[in-house]
Amino acid sequence: MSVFKHVPVMLLLFSSITISAQENNSIQFTNGSFNEALQAAAKSGKLVFVDCYTSWCAPCKWMEKNVFVNDTIHQYFNKQFINFKVDMEKGEGVSLRERYKVTSFPTYLFVDAKGNQVHRTGSRMSVQDFITEARRANEPGNTLADMEKKFNSGDRSLKLLTDYAIVLQRVNGGQFDKVRNELISKVKEEELNTALGWTIIKNFARDEEDKLGSYLIRHRQQFNAFADEASIQTKLNQLASSTMYGLIRQKRNAEFFDKLTMMLRDTSYAAQRNAVMLQIEYYLTNKNAEGFLAVARTAQAGAFRNNPADLSFVARRAGYQANGDTAILKQAYEMARLAAQLEPEEYSNQGTLAESCYALGLKEEGLKAARKARLLADLETSKIQKIAQALVDKLEKLN
Missing domain, CATH: 3.40.30.10 (Glutaredoxin)
Incomplete structure (x- = not known):
């Protein structure tokens, strides 16, 4: 340190x-x-x-x-x-x-x-x-105020639309959507085969099926001139994940599993982790407890066994979507408990364990975790402190 x-x-x-x-x-x-x-x-x-x-x-x-x-x-x-x-x-x-x-x-x-x-x-x-x-x-001419003036005066160059949208996405969602949509409708495919085109794709492609994402997939090799392989692969992985979450929402199950099979061929930890998260979301969304339990238990014993952040995340997500299913709630509890054991001084791990205990009626263990979370919350913000105290209060009222 x-x-x-x-x-x-x-x-x-x-x-x-x-x-x-x-x-x-x-x-x-x-x-x-x-x-x-x-x-x-x-x-x-x-x-x-x-x-x-x-x-x-x-x-x-x-x-x-x-x-x-x-x-x-x-x-x-x-x-x-x-x-x-x-x-x-x-x-x-x-x-x-x-x-x-x-x-x-x-x-x-x-x-x-x-x-x-x-x-x-x-x-x-x-x-x-x-x-x-x-x-x-x-940089004169490159600030938000400057770009706003240029845009309002009619400048619709690709460079201006790109830079303006990049800045807007953090400060003005409504205007960002307007500028992004105008940029995507304006840019021609041949203009994507440039350094500026890569910037546009990297920042604004959302899934494999939109104009930008599909172009990157079809012309992947040409982008080696504008970006390193790791950056290109990172963007492709983002597009694949976004597409697959969309398939889950749209209940396009066969397409989801086809893409999952391809994803699982990548043996890197990032790809394997992503595949686990996607499967967990799929089974929870489709209220398939058996499928969720199989994936979660395998991850807990394998890829996630030493990763408290992922264990805690899955436990929270499962607890939220369990709909009272005891088997799912128990698995969430097991993952939350392991996360708290691995990283006991992390507020979110103790809070997640306390919530899992509450869902199962485990008052004594839940209160211990909740009180620990409340102490750790003193190192956080006032809003988190209130959330932690509310968790202690509801566990104390548990019969």
Whole structure:
């Protein structure tokens, strides 16, 4: 584990703005008001990066722990922006939430010294995606505001539609659908055989049967010029999974099992894991307890035996879709119990075990897990704490 060093509180351009005393290997946020951050931006010629969060937002916490501490991220942000974070449910965060129409968390704003929004993004994302959005904010002509102006003025170039849709998918679902659909209807097949075409397919193909996905499958080899084999295979796997979940919903059973047979030929862990998840979803959706139990027990003894996250996920999913089937509930309990044994300090594992116990009327064991989950929730958000306490309460009332 890295050794974290504290940096001293420093003046930032003028005395009323200070850098938070925190680890020097994370994004450094200013103390002070939003207006003071804008004044600092005016003096420095930088944009203000605004981290809009809430106390209960789990993706906000994840980004803080896993992305803000990345060397590339904090070095870029600390050099390029005045960084300001604000709880959208407290103090001036309430008015800023209204001013910038923030409806989901985390939302990340990039504003100029006058408070005008230049760029915007949000949600949990990878280091690479986050740095891409930050650099976009500093590129004239490539920000969300710039692209919006171009689009509204009639620009329908493939490059503009592609870039605009990539940004919109994190901040405006309705407008994203509009731009994505226009892009897909506009792009010609011969234009997909390009680096830009790969970007379009990688970001917007949804399944094997749509225009983009089917083109990739039919012309897979030509994309070796634009992407590495691993990236192409990852996209193909995503398309296959999406298609198969669609087949489950549409009850196209024969097609589902034909594709499953092909998937099982891939002996990689990722493919085998995906096949297990698809089979579990198929059998649960079709209320086939026997099929579910066969797959779940095999996975528990094999591929998932040392994977508490997957064990816990299947247990939650099975508990949700069991419809009172005791055999399914018992299997969910067994998987939840193993997950909690493998990783006892993980909140979700203890919470899942407590829920499984509740479904089977196992009050004593359930309360033990629920109380453990409640303690672990103190390290999480206030929303999770409330959920954990509610779980303790309902188990205490169990006869």
